[in-house]
Amino acid sequence: MALARSGLRAGPPEGKGPGFAELFGALPVAVLVIDPDGRIAHANPACELMLNHSESAMVGQPYDAILLPPEDYADRRDGHGFAAFDIEIEAVRGPRVRVDFVESLVADRPGWRIVTLHHAPHARRVAQGADRTAGARAAVGAAAMLAHEIKNPLSGIRGAAQLL
Known part of the structure; x- marks a missing residue:
């Protein structure tokens, strides 16, 4: 042997x-x-x-x-x-x-x-893909929040105009 x-x-x-x-x-x-x-x-x-x-x-x-x-x-x-x-x-x-x-x-x-x-790299690539997916979700969430903030003041102005 x-x-x-x-x-x-x-x-x-x-x-x-x-x-x-x-x-x-x-x-x-x-x-x-x-x-x-x-x-x-x-x-x-x-x-x-x-x-x-x-x-x-x-x-x-x-x-x-x-x-x-x-x-x-x-x-x-x-x-x-x-x-x-x-x-x-x-x-x-x-x-x-x-x-x-x-x-x-x-x-x-x-x-x-x-x-x-x-x-091991396969697991590392999967984890990196998960990080990219989480980043994309965060970007979409930030865009949705920004759209909401822009829409809200416009709704307030429209409501005030209706009262006048």
Whole structure:
């Protein structure tokens, strides 16, 4: 198994709960583990589905042979993570996908990185659409209120003219 080869512990002692492989496989977010040489060490099932590659086909491959990195990725600084939100990525064998791309360093494992890919922008676009809809309603409401204020004084003047 790829987990054993990488030196990552496969799980807790027998009967003590799920092991790393089970937890990693159950994550709903696409995750890639990148080794110090820039090669893919692990990919969870969500990542396999998103990138249209099996883990066995990805393991050992250079990261950029599977996934074309975001535009600003080359500008990242060593020793720091990287994040790009609501971007379009392209897998070599998969479709273009809009994602939040986050790369983190693995503590106590120099050179190891974890890349997560979230399908979050859809929810963000829905929320932005709701904000625009609320703004449009507010504008219509303001126009209606202004029309009422203009109409009221004219009604008052007309009523006064009738009294005279």
